[in-house]
Amino acid sequence: MTDHVRTAGTEAEAPAKHREESHLEVTGLTRDYGDGGVRDATFSVRRGQLLTLLGPSGCGKTTTLRCLAGIEVPDAGTVRLGGRLMTSAERRVHLRPSKRDIGMVFQSYALWPHLSVFENVAFPLRMRGAKTAAIRPRVEEMLNLVGLDGMSGRQPGQLSGGQQQRVALARALVYRPGLLLLDEPLSNLDAARRDSVRRDIGRLQRELGITAVYVTHDQDEAMMLSDRIVVMRDGRIVQDGTPAQLLAEPASLFVAKLLGQTNIIEGVFATETTESDVDGRVRRMAGIDVALPHGVTRLFARVAGEAKVGEPVSLVWRPGDLLVEEGESAGNALPGTVEDVRIGSSLTDYTVDVGVARIRVFALGKAPVPVGTRVTVSCAADRALCLSR
Numbered sequence: 001m002t003d004h005v006r007t008a009g010t011e012a013e014a015p016a017k018h019r020e021e022s023h024l025e026v027t028g029l030t031r032d033y034g035d036g037g038v039r040d041a042t043f044s045v046r047r048g049q050l051l052t053l054l055g056p057s058g059c060g061k062t063t064t065l066r067c068l069a070g071i072e073v074p075d076a077g078t079v080r081l082g083g084r085l086m087t088s089a090e091r092r093v094h095l096r097p098s099k100r101d102i103g104m105v106f107q108s109y110a111l112w113p114h115l116s117v118f119e120n121v122a123f124p125l126r127m128r129g130a131k132t133a134a135i136r137p138r139v140e141e142m143l144n145l146v147g148l149d150g151m152s153g154r155q156p157g158q159l160s161g162g163q164q165q166r167v168a169l170a171r172a173l174v175y176r177p178g179l180l181l182l183d184e185p186l187s188n189l190d191a192a193r194r195d196s197v198r199r200d201i202g203r204l205q206r207e208l209g210i211t212a213v214y215v216t217h218d219q220d221e222a223m224m225l226s227d228r229i230v231v232m233r234d235g236r237i238v239q240d241g242t243p244a245q246l247l248a249e250p251a252s253l254f255v256a257k258l259l260g261q262t263n264i265i266e267g268v269f270a271t272e273t274t275e276s277d278v279d280g281r282v283r284r285m286a287g288i289d290v291a292l293p294h295g296v297t298r299l300f301a302r303v304a305g306e307a308k309v310g311e312p313v314s315l316v317w318r319p320g321d322l323l324v325e326e327g328e329s330a331g332n333a334l335p336g337t338v339e340d341v342r343i344g345s346s347l348t349d350y351t352v353d354v355g356v357a358r359i360r361v362f363a364l365g366k367a368p369v370p371v372g373t374r375v376t377v378s379c380a381a382d383r384a385l386c387l388s389r
């Protein structure tokens, strides 16, 4: 599934073509705090792409980012940016953060409160000795790009959280760094501002062609922004791929659950068949026996990860893939009773009690099925997943 480069050798051994493709290469990165940190992380990011480190709190995302920034010194591994060695624990190479050509955006904005918006954004240019005449147009261009033209004279305290984060973004990008690092930049914002700042980050990163590493525990942010996602758990990388690959082929239940709302139905992997998809790839399909109150029913799903016949497995149905119909229904379906209906602006959110589980369904239907109705919930077999428990 990986289309990125894993380079195990030294800089001299890394093939030139690979170095060209991978703008950032991280190999065997380890920072051991005893009880936490990051272990043996290997991943790479192509030029102009955005990679997200996704995982629950404490899984090592920030530690990894700090090692990339040079704020943290790893115990083992290498970090190479644009072919240049930033860190090699083995060779005792460790470039200071200011020597790395990296821009950073933090959850806390980290603006200088006593400086104006203009001076905050101008700061990295002044640090690098830019001429005063060159500073004004660059700062104004950046403020324009983040939608803050006309606010350059204000102090950070006179701005909303979203505006402050835009200033931080402008400051990080004003000297066009080779790499942009973002650590949970939306966490302090309310839902509406989060959405608009997220869009701006995506647009700017694409328009400026910046290579970026983004840290979050929010799967929606990761799915919407990323070219690739690296999933972390307990300090280790457990899977990486494009958002579509991870959704379609999660390697474990942990990854499937992390990537969004899931309904889990327990069963036993009873039969296996294979079928070819439209691209001619052979897929494993499982028949899963689920024990309902009135007997066993067999449901079908694509096999993801390492699940094997005879094992207890989890059948994963995603709420957006399901259909609720009144009465009986043939196919890959479970009977149940509508327990709750929430009508949202674009979706109806059902909870259906199927005896062995409560199933959430996000449906587009305009005339919702009322609470108490006997229904069937169905899922196309190629949308359902069979994963080891």
Ligand SMILES: Nc1ncnc2c1ncn2[C@@H]1O[C@H](COP(=O)(O)OP(=O)(O)OP(=O)(O)O)[C@@H](O)[C@H]1O
Binding pocket: 033, 035, 036, 037, 055, 056, 057, 058, 059, 060, 061, 062, 063, 064, 217
């Ligand atoms: N300076 C440190 N000293 C000791 N342990 C640390 C230090 N920094 C982080 N840790 C531990 O390392 C683990 C990973 O921390 P890290 O901040 O990288 O996680 P995270 O995935 O970014 O979490 P969050 O989403 O909560 O920010 C945690 O168990 C944390 O307690």
